[in-house]
Amino acid sequence: MKTIKEIGEFGFIRLLEERNRVFFNRVIKGIGDDCAILEKDQESVFLISTELFIEDVHFLKKKSPPYELGLKVVNASLSDIAATGGRPLYLFTSIAVPQETGLDYLESLYKGIKEACKKYKVDIVGGDTSSSPDRIAISIAVLGEAKKDKLVYRKGAHPGDLIYVTGYLGDSAAGLMLIKEKLSAPEDIAKKLVNAHHIPCPRLEIGNMVAEHGLANAMIDISDGLIADLNHICEASNTGAIIYLKNLPISQELTCLKERLSFPLHELALYGGEDYELIIVVPSNKAPRFKRLCSEKGFSVYLIGRMVKEKGIRLALDNRHIPLTIKGYTHF
Amino acid sequence: MKTIKEIGEFGFIRLLEERNRVFFNRVIKGIGDDCAILEKDQESVFLISTELFIEDVHFLKKKSPPYELGLKVVNASLSDIAATGGRPLYLFTSIAVPQETGLDYLESLYKGIKEACKKYKVDIVGGDTSSSPDRIAISIAVLGEAKKDKLVYRKGAHPGDLIYVTGYLGDSAAGLMLIKEKLSAPEDIAKKLVNAHHIPCPRLEIGNMVAEHGLANAMIDISDGLIADLNHICEASNTGAIIYLKNLPISQELTCLKERLSFPLHELALYGGEDYELIIVVPSNKAPRFKRLCSEKGFSVYLIGRMVKEKGIRLALDNRHIPLTIKGYTHF
Numbered sequence: 001m002k003t004i005k006e007i008g009e010f011g012f013i014r015l016l017e018e019r020n021r022v023f024f025n026r027v028i029k030g031i032g033d034d035c036a037i038l039e040k041d042q043e044s045v046f047l048i049s050t051e052l053f054i055e056d057v058h059f060l061k062k063k064s065p066p067y068e069l070g071l072k073v074v075n076a077s078l079s080d081i082a083a084t085g086g087r088p089l090y091l092f093t094s095i096a097v098p099q100e101t102g103l104d105y106l107e108s109l110y111k112g113i114k115e116a117c118k119k120y121k122v123d124i125v126g127g128d129t130s131s132s133p134d135r136i137a138i139s140i141a142v143l144g145e146a147k148k149d150k151l152v153y154r155k156g157a158h159p160g161d162l163i164y165v166t167g168y169l170g171d172s173a174a175g176l177m178l179i180k181e182k183l184s185a186p187e188d189i190a191k192k193l194v195n196a197h198h199i200p201c202p203r204l205e206i207g208n209m210v211a212e213h214g215l216a217n218a219m220i221d222i223s224d225g226l227i228a229d230l231n232h233i234c235e236a237s238n239t240g241a242i243i244y245l246k247n248l249p250i251s252q253e254l255t256c257l258k259e260r261l262s263f264p265l266h267e268l269a270l271y272g273g274e275d276y277e278l279i280i281v282v283p284s285n286k287a288p289r290f291k292r293l294c295s296e297k298g299f300s301v302y303l304i305g306r307m308v309k310e311k312g313i314r315l316a317l318d319n320r321h322i323p324l325t326i327k328g329y330t331h332f
Numbered sequence: 333m334k335t336i337k338e339i340g341e342f343g344f345i346r347l348l349e350e351r352n353r354v355f356f357n358r359v360i361k362g363i364g365d366d367c368a369i370l371e372k373d374q375e376s377v378f379l380i381s382t383e384l385f386i387e388d389v390h391f392l393k394k395k396s397p398p399y400e401l402g403l404k405v406v407n408a409s410l411s412d413i414a415a416t417g418g419r420p421l422y423l424f425t426s427i428a429v430p431q432e433t434g435l436d437y438l439e440s441l442y443k444g445i446k447e448a449c450k451k452y453k454v455d456i457v458g459g460d461t462s463s464s465p466d467r468i469a470i471s472i473a474v475l476g477e478a479k480k481d482k483l484v485y486r487k488g489a490h491p492g493d494l495i496y497v498t499g500y501l502g503d504s505a506a507g508l509m510l511i512k513e514k515l516s517a518p519e520d521i522a523k524k525l526v527n528a529h530h531i532p533c534p535r536l537e538i539g540n541m542v543a544e545h546g547l548a549n550a551m552i553d554i555s556d557g558l559i560a561d562l563n564h565i566c567e568a569s570n571t572g573a574i575i576y577l578k579n580l581p582i583s584q585e586l587t588c589l590k591e592r593l594s595f596p597l598h599e600l601a602l603y604g605g606e607d608y609e610l611i612i613v614v615p616s617n618k619a620p621r622f623k624r625l626c627s628e629k630g631f632s633v634y635l636i637g638r639m640v641k642e643k644g645i646r647l648a649l650d651n652r653h654i655p656l657t658i659k660g661y662t663h664f
Contacts, residue, residue, distance in 0.1 A: 005432065012461055024455055025422065025454075048424065050459055050460055052471055090359070092380065094384045095384070101335060103335060103338070103339060125359055125368040127382055132467075139469075141473045
């Protein structure tokens with residue numbers, strides 16, 4: 001009999017998706033997008049996303065301060081709401097901790113959770129607490145809402161559409177390498193990159209604007225890596241994509257570390273996870289309005305490629321198109 | 333600095349409850365009842381409950397077959413919806429498993445989850461999958477709905493109200509003792525008690541009926557034990573309670589094991605957790621109608637006590653009232 005490692009995380013999710021297609025109740029979108037989408041009333045829907053964070057898989061207790069961890073679990077969860085263009089409202093936080101966990105640790109963790117919720121006007125309304133034999137497990141569920149006719153999905157991208165991202169790519173992955181001591185950097189640079197890993201920013205405002213003005217054909221947030229998440233859009237939309245290598249937004253801090261890496265810098269931007277920036281797929285005729293509105297509101301956006309008919313994702317480099325391996329962070 | 337063990341699970345929940353009272357959005361009930369209650373539309377509310385199940389805390393992988401575990405995590409979660417009188421609609425299941433976990437194990441687990449959902453017409457609409465270093469963690473979130481003016485809370489009980497439970501008490505705790513080999517029993521008896529532990533029954537139908545007909549002043553499900561959960565009602569309602577020892581519903585199977593226990597049988601009924609029966613507090617003038625409707629629909633209910641003004645919970649035994657220690661299963 002196979003193990004879960006052999007079929008892989010996405011194989012397992014596909015299996016679940018296929019087996020859970022019969023609905024007793026009204027469901028607008030079940031398994032297979034950033035959020036489940038459920039009818040609220042005639043005009044609005046509820047968006048729900050749940051995520052698990054396991055010690056030694058998603059975070060290292062000794063290396064991630066609890067306050068920052070609290071910020072991160074909320075911000076990463078809110079990012080799923082941002083990716084559909086919705087507004088987060090409520091948060092549930094369940095946590096299992098070993099009995100000897102210090103109350104100061106938990107107080108800092110919950111302070112971070114609360115601070116992040118306050119920033120985005122989200123109410124903490126429930127959860128569960130339990131003991132755990134040796135590792136911390138945190139489960140976050142976020143409930144948000146959106147106008148039914150304004151939702152943006154993974155599907156919907158067309159050949160010719162332009163691909164934008166909302167911020168630097170690869171900083172979070174570099175931060176994780178620094179935390180794990182697989183890379184070293186001057187103190188000020190290290191601090192910025194580790195911060196990018198610990199305190200991602202859910203792009204709620206721009207996600208909201210894009211939905212409100214109907215500017216995008218598809219949207220997703222980058223949790224597994226640019227290529228892995230863009231591939232979700234390609235698969236759902238039945239398209240391919242071309243990425244312009246020279247356009248990838250890479251921070252000054254990350255660029256400084258170029259010589260210290262044992263692989264090309266752009267690999268961090270293409271395959272590094274947890275940047276939590278949005279990939280926004282904009283039809284070309286709406287691009288001028290999209291760019292104007294972004295500039296008016298002070299949102300940074302970077303044009304990094306375009307959707308094409310031919311399947312797969314390719315990298316445009318000196319007039320050549322190099323096929324990219326579809327990979328990213330997967331759990332199995 | 334204190335550890336979480338020193339302040340205890342309920343101390344920690346109280347801390348969270350106190351610190352999370354500011355609401356940005358409309359919230360009917362946040363932390364502190366079986367479910368969070370959020371406004372859906374003018375007439376209805378959404379009920380949401382989240383629970384974590386950790387290997388070696390909530391279940392033993394070697395002793396709990398995965399199919400039964402799947403049934404249990406769903407049924408236990410649905411029980412929270414039953415306790416407010418609502419109807420479950422949607423379920424989210426997030427799971428973290430070690431990489432070497434067999435696909436057959438996971439298939440059986442999900443089969444159990446799906447089977448339980450199908451039985452109660454609940455749709456599985458989302459979740460999350462991830463790896464875990466060495467233990468399985470399962471997070472279940474259930475979303476249900478109820479009429480706003482029909483909800484039943486923990487608060488609302490009055491002195492003089494009658495206390496009913498919906499089924500046998502202590503069977504699940506005895507089942508767990510058998511699983512852990514802290515007790516032995518003839519095969520047929522063992523099977524029934526272990527089943528009571530593995531496959532609890534969420535009392536959705538009676539919970540629904542009670543809410544629909546406005547028959548109860550308060551309601552809760554028994555997860556931590558009769559006394560611990562009844563105490564939640566007492567504290568929320570600012571009352572005490574008297575329990576009639578001779579009325580406690582104890583199954584024939586459990587009674588057979590009386591001589592094999594190193595403590596009085598009724599302690600299992602009072603303090604054993606995870607029976608997932610409902611405690612229904614019925615005002616005495618509605619009791620005849622409550623009993624008639626239960627009998628018409630074939631619901632078993634047992635009158636086990638009454639609410640009183642004097643705080644605390646006491647056991648009525650041979651004309652004496654013995655104060656009971658408030659305890660139950662707590663995680664810390």
